[in-house]
Amino acid sequence: MAGNSEIDYWSIPLIALNVKVRKSLGLYLNPSNTVAADWANVAEIMGFSYLEIKNYEKHDNPTKKILEDWQAGCKQANVGKLLSILEEAERTDVVTDLIKFIDQDCMNYLKSLEREPPVQVDEVDSWTSGKNGITTNDDPMGHTPEMFDAFICYCQSDITFVHEMIRQLEQTDYKLKLCVFDRDVLPGTCVWTITSELIEKRCKRMVAVISDDYIESDACDFQTKFALSLCPGAQRKRLIPVMYKPMKKPFPSILRFLTVCDYTRPCTQSWFWGRLAKALSLP
Template sequence: MQTITDCDMEEDDRITMLEPRFRSISLQALRPSARRQIAMHMDKELTTINVDNGMLCDWRGLAEIVGFSNLEISKMERTGKPTEELLYEWETNSNCDSTLGHLWSCLQQLDRKDVLSDSKSYVERDAQTFIDQQERLKNDYCPLQEPTISSTTVPANRDHLCDETRYLTIHDSENPDNPIIYDAFVCYNPDAEGKDGYFVQQCIKQLEHKHGLKLCIPIRDCLAGGAKYMMDAELIKARCRRMVIVISHEFLLSQDCDFQVKFAQSLAPGARKKRLIPVLLEDRLKIPDILRHVTICDYTKPDLMEWFWDRLASSIRAPLDPEQELSFVPRKIPERKELSDSSSMEKLNTSSGQGKNNSRIPLSKSSPELKKSTHERIEKKTSSWTFLSSKRSSTESSSSVDFL
């Protein structure tokens, strides 16, 4: 009799035992059919309690063994599909052992051999499918390059370390060690059809050929292939002294021109250095607010053409900071020399000893008679000055008494 019982137990274990190679597979391998098969058995709420661990033998006991709290179990119950919700929360919880082996162990603790036997084929099928998919992904992987082909040793992530401001213009590619500092950056809309392109051609003829200025015209001078706004900003900030703004209807529609003007204006917001030189190309235009406070060169009036190009060239050529660019030599003030007593006395004697014949005789070297006569004259003049002063004071005092 004992032998029959042992055989039956071995048969039950064989039916309910999960293959060892499937025990480490994640619960994510279970597809809807296997999940639904397990839920058909576990969703039925049972009142029986397992005598070994004191757990309910339904999905609630399974949730307790896994480690979910009472609040989480109540939330699963409200979904209407508690077992499927339990499996989902279980496989997404990093603090739980979410493997098929752990699921099988929990069902064995609840003594749910019916669930183990009925769902074993579904679980093993999904586990095998999951393993096959992983193997297929490994075999289907194709490297971008064969390992036998040599490749460059330069890391692919060093592109952002390249100094893209080193080569901006055609001249930079020919002579990178000697970059050109331009007199002005010409801001205009190259897509315009009309006066804009013709005016830029006249700028080249009048300002470059006639006045010897160097203009930076992006469509002519800038290299292709670079970041446009970065190149414009670097040229305006570091390579161009001023900006000539060609204002027209097409200019007001250009986003590139709007960026260039606002960036240049931010470098000198108070217009003290006169970096911006607007040129009005067409009349009846609304001047942008950012340029209304700047003096404009008017190209619309024919009677001003005689002075226009000379005025524009002088505005470009003028120094940005006169105190730094103009040579200023301070005037030297001679030091004051204090005269000694002897030299002062000598000059005084020289001036006092002038005669009628315009001869100068030092008083210290003159005869005693000349000294005596000179002192007498000085005393007479002093006494006369004293007399006049006393007389004036007495007159003023008497007039004040009469007034009172």
């Protein structure tokens, strides 16, 4: 496989590839080509069915769609597998032209995972993020990590609804514990590293507050794709989308297979919070 021998592509999830690389892949694979393999051939190698591929034809950017759906539904959706699929499809031209950009994304992803070496204290879990902790209620020595029922993925423009969520779920009989980044995370930490640890190891679930601004947010995009990568195909109720106001933009396609907790319909608002609380309370 072409590329940087120092990068283990097979260990890097597809979420590492940013918008620029995905757009470039579309420029190569979207046009139908009688000579070279296109997006449909790639989708077939990925394991998509004939009917699924036919449905992708209606999208303006089918390459973008198959990458999102493959990433969400396949445990083997990593950069190494994608490169091998392109080579199997005999699109080494794509790999050759884009590998330097793919390498840069992979290096950026690996850097985002770098952490300070854990303090060597007996009976401290290996994931401990430094002796000072990462959240406001962490044990300063890292012995007792603060745990949460759910990580809240949101944009600053939606903070008013997040405050209502805190009031409804934490300050009532539900007594759930939410991880709200601006409230609970100590300043001075690496955003990407800390959010990854919180979502994967500190929070049972993630609630994504969906809005027009959410769709444009790089941070929300990373958090959502990271959460989906932890549970391909939504085999567990790990990620719960919440829509609290009407949207002008299309609902994120990557979340289309998940049941949405919809606050926009007056007829369902009376049981909205109870339904959400029940989902977050499950083991």
